[in-house]
Amino acid sequence: MDPSRLRRKFERFRILIIGRANAGKTTILxxxxxxxxxxxxxxxxxxxxxxxxxxxxxxDES
Incomplete structure (x- = not known):
């Protein structure tokens, strides 16, 4: 499915990402x-x- 079509169809969505600290959760999001x-x-x-x-x-805060 075309991503631009999905964005037009769904105004909002939720993503749940679970994992250990520094596993790359924010990067994936x-x-x-x-x-x-x-x-x-x-x-x-x-x-x-x-x-x-x-x-x-x-x-710079240490």
Whole structure:
């Protein structure tokens, strides 16, 4: 199926990726979504709980 047809048909979708730390979960999600942005994380009620950018320390902070 053509990806552009899928995007027109489905406005939103969910992906569940489970794995150990540093296993590449975020990388897979970024590839699927064709982005380099960090994903936002929501709870089951749809409330945003955090984003990965708040979880990853800056490289200049030691």
């Amino acid at each position: 970024q590839r699927v979504c064709q982005t380099k942005d960090n994903p936002e994380i929501y709870d089951s009620a749809g409330k945003q709980v955090r984003s990965l950018s708040t979880m990853i320390p800056d490289s």
